Amino acid sequence: GDSVTQMEGPVTLSEEAFLTINCTYTATGYPSLFWYVQYPGEGLQLLLKATKADDKGSNKGFEATYRKETTSFHLEKGSVQVSDSAVYFCALSGAQKLVFGQGTRLTINP
Amino acid sequence: EAGVTQSPTHLIKTRGQQATLRCSPISGHTSVYWYQQALGLGLQFLLWYDEGEERNRGNFPPRFSGRQFPNYSSELNVNALELEDSALYLCASSFIGQTRATNTQYFGPGTRLTVL
Numbered sequence: 001g002d003s004v005t006q007m008e009g010p011v012t013l014s015e016e017a018f019l020t021i022n023c024t025y026t027a028t029g030y031p032s033l034f035w036y037v038q039y040p041g042e043g044l045q046l047l048l049k050a051t052k053a054d055d056k057g058s059n060k061g062f063e064a065t066y067r068k069e070t071t072s073f074h075l076e077k078g079s080v081q082v083s084d085s086a087v088y089f090c091a092l093s094g095a096q097k098l099v100f101g102q103g104t105r106l107t108i109n110p
Numbered sequence: 111e112a113g114v115t116q117s118p119t120h121l122i123k124t125r126g127q128q129a130t131l132r133c134s135p136i137s138g139h140t141s142v143y144w145y146q147q148a149l150g151l152g153l154q155f156l157l158w159y160d161e162g163e164e165r166n167r168g169n170f171p172p173r174f175s176g177r178q179f180p181n182y183s184s185e186l187n188v189n190a191l192e193l194e195d196s197a198l199y200l201c202a203s204s205f206i207g208q209t210r211a212t213n214t215q216y217f218g219p220g221t222r223l224t225v226l
Contacts (some may be wrong), residue, residue, distance in 0.1 A: 033176075034118070036217070042219055043114075043217045043218050043219040043220045046217075048213075049214060089153065094168060097155040100152055102152045
């Protein structure tokens with residue numbers, strides 16, 4: 001079945017550092033790919049998405065490119081802020097349901 | 111525009127009781143999805159309702175059930191509660207339309223269910 005694998009956390013960085021969170025997937029067909037973010041005590045917020053190969057999703061300085069050849073959708077940000085501290089989930093959409101990775105907890109220190 | 115809303119925020123029950131969780135989708139959305147976020151188990155798909163019908167369910171026992179009302183709001187019922195049902199239950203909504211294309215799911219804040 002469909003699956004998503006994220007880099008293990010937790011990840012701790014200093015403010016203004018470069019961020020990469022790796023995400024790879026296994027799926028039949030051509031799923032849409034998503035990154036969601038969960039702040040403490042809250043639900044999930046959509047961060048960005050890509051619906052086909054080579055699409056780049058971007059939002060709030062975060063970017064991810066849908067790479068069909070490597071079945072990846074890595075999340076990047078050039079300069080993180082303390083306010084980016086949260087749990088990040090990579091997900092794919094298959095058969096009208098989302099399949100999530102295990103989540104990566106990110107902590108940014110000032 | 112109002113987002114997905116869920117009630118109650120917190121729910122405390124004892125083992126064997128029943129829990130009812132509610133979700134109101136974004137206006138114009140016809141699909142509602144339920145997910146369970148249990149500690150250490152990540153996010154698991156529970157149920158999908160569209161146009162009042164159950165369209166798909168995840169790998170959960172039949173004591174997890176629900177329904178979707180004519181106004182597209184939804185209820186999740188969990189019968190015979192067990193300790194391991196303690197989790198954050200998230201509802202999401204989307205609009206699929208005639209093409210049945212995959213559309214983005216938008217999540218509510220969740221209901222924290224604690225089973226004692």
